[in-house]
Amino acid sequence: MSASKKDELLAEAVGLHEQGHTEQARERLLPLTAAFPEAADVAYQTARVHDVLGLEAEAVPYYERSLQKDGLGEEDRRGALLGLGSTYRVLGRFGQAVETLRRGVSEFPDDGALRTFLAMALFNTGEHHEAMQLLLRLVATTSDSPDVxxxxxxxxLYAADLTRTM
Known part of the structure; x- marks a missing residue:
């Protein structure tokens, strides 16, 4: 199968997924990822549909494969890091979640979703202080609330040292 045919089939599968036909998208992506095991974009889209279908354990190897190869655009890489980190967390693999989400925050420091999911994973590992710091900084810098x-x-100030008192 040619690369142009791969791109065509991938676009069809993504379209199906975006239209809510996720199982049909999965049925198209599985043979495509088998035919193109080195294609990061195919692996990422395959991971996404598994995740949406609640097949988190099956999504992990596709997320991992997508991040090991070159070929993901910035938005897809960001999505793969968030998806893998979140999926690790859902599966109770909290240390791997923290590691993956820290990498995501390092690569995309302005991404509030990555920072939020990292805070949740840090909470799960007992790192409550750092989790609160992340969330307080996020609220302080992104809130539109006049009160905030x-x-x-x-x-x-308190985010920098939560133990501080007057």
Missing amino acids: RQYRPAIE
Whole structure:
């Protein structure tokens, strides 16, 4: 099968997924990923449909494969890091979740979703202080609430040291 045929079939599967026909997308992606095991984009889309279908354990090897190869665009790489980290967390693999999500935050420091999922994984590993710091900084820097904006300097000060008292 040619690369152009692969791209055509991948686009069809992604379209099916976006239209809510996730099982049909999975049926198209499985043979495609078998035919193109080195294709990061195919592996990522295969991981996504497994994740949406609640087949998290089956999604993991596809996420891992997608991140081991070159070929993912920035948005897909961001999605793969978030998806894999979140999936590890759902499966109770908290250390791997933290490691993956830290890598995601390192590569995409402005991504609030990655920071939020990292905070959840840190909570699961007992790193409550760091989890709260991440969330407080996220709230302080992204909230549109006038009340939060009014107290942003105080929130950021306390985020730096939650044990601080007056």
